[in-house]
Amino acid sequence: MIYFLILMKKDLMNILVCPVCKGKLTLTIEKENEKEIVSGSLFCGKCKVRYPIVDTIPNLLPPEKKS
Numbered sequence: 602m603i604y605f606l607i608l609m610k611k612d613l614m615n616i617l618v619c620p621v622c623k624g625k626l627t628l629t630i631e632k633e634n635e636k637e638i639v640s641g642s643l644f645c646g647k648c649k650v651r652y653p654i655v656d657t658i659p660n661l662l663p664p665e666k667k668s
């Protein structure tokens with residue numbers, strides 16, 4: 602999964618969309634450094650789904666496709 606290899610840089614917010622509805626994601630930052638968001642979450646208000654960011658890596662797997 603290529604998503605796991607992408608560091609969560611703030612610039613990425615312009616291209617990251619919800620994998621389910623392709624809608625905009627709302628970013629919540631818990632911890633960040635100069636370049637990257639270390640931990641937090643991306644929330645899709647449409648799907649009511651929260652995608653966690655752990656150790657700078659966003660997990661954008663749709664919840665129903667855990668594999």
Ligand SMILES: [Zn+2]
Pocket residue numbers: 619620621622623624645646647648649
């Ligand atoms: Zn969505």
